[in-house]
Amino acid sequence: MDTPYGSAPKPVWERPEPQPRAAPVPLSREKIAATAIRLADAHGLDGLSLRKIAKELGVGPMRLYDYVINRSELLDLMVDVVYARIAEVSQHSEWRATVLAVAHATRAAALDHEWFSDLLGGRPHLGPHALAVGEATAAALSQAPGVRGIDDLQRAVGALNAVIIGAVRREVTERRTARSAGTDEAAWQASLGPYLTRMLETGKYPTVARLVIDGAHLDAEETFNHNLATVLDGITSHPHT
Structure with missing residues (x-):
């Protein structure tokens, strides 16, 4: 059957829920997504599959295909559940307050659902x-004093997304590394420590040396807030001509 997308099916959000079936376990896309999120929170995306979700729900895998065509659609549903939480905080009367609320809610969501950070920065979430x-977010940024037209708005949205996505992905990666490193991390540092010391002592990398020797371990939340404020201050300023 032809659709607005040619022969392709409508996106999962536009397709109606399948009719309820006389089965011991009632299903819905909401229930499937919630189960998938719970599994991904515990085991990450690599171990997530429709078969495992079906087992968790106590149904046959083929029943899930009435609700989602493939794993990609499942991820779309999961991601939008997380965005529902972010959307709850996005309404403020002042543009900067809106942007800050979205940024902080996105970070909080990524820390609660680490798999979410893996899906940021790829294809657009629709x-x-x-x-x-x-x-x-875009409506708020369009009200910033330094945003004069669509080109400025595109750049502002891009800069904001780059800061948020880069920060949360790095923070989640560091958390994962800290959890899994253990003796491997200690062994890695022990093996490369002498090499790094020798390289820094050559005097060829004075700024790197300052960062390694004098730099403190910065608090992730404080750094996030600082970098976010820096970007918003830049957006607020009128662009140079």
Whole structure:
């Protein structure tokens, strides 16, 4: 059957829920997504599959295909559930407050659901809640004093996303490394420590040496807030001509 997308099926958000079936376990996309999120929170995305979700729900895997065509659609549903949480905080009367609320909610969501950070920065998220967050953010940035037209707005959205996505992905990666490193991390540091010391003592890398020797371990939340404020201050300023 032809659709607005040619022969391809409508996106999962536009397809109606399948009719309820006389089965011991009732299903819905909401229930499937919630189960998938719980599994991904515990085991990450690598171990997530429709078969495992079906087992968790106590149904046959083929029943899930009535609700989602493939794993990609499942991830779309999961991501939009997280965006629903972010969307709840995105309405403020002042543009900067809106942007800060979205940024902090995105970071909090990524720390609660680490797999979410793995899906940021790739293809655009187009679910209804993701679009709501995108609209709130873009509308807020369009009110910034330094944003004079669509080109400025595109650059502002891009800069903000780069800071948020880069920060949360790095923070999640560091958390994962800290959890899993153990003796491997200690062994890695012990093996490369002497090499790094020799290289820094050559005097060829004075700024790197300062960072390694004098630099403190910065608090992730404080750094996030500082970098976010720096970007918003830049957006607020009128662009140079």
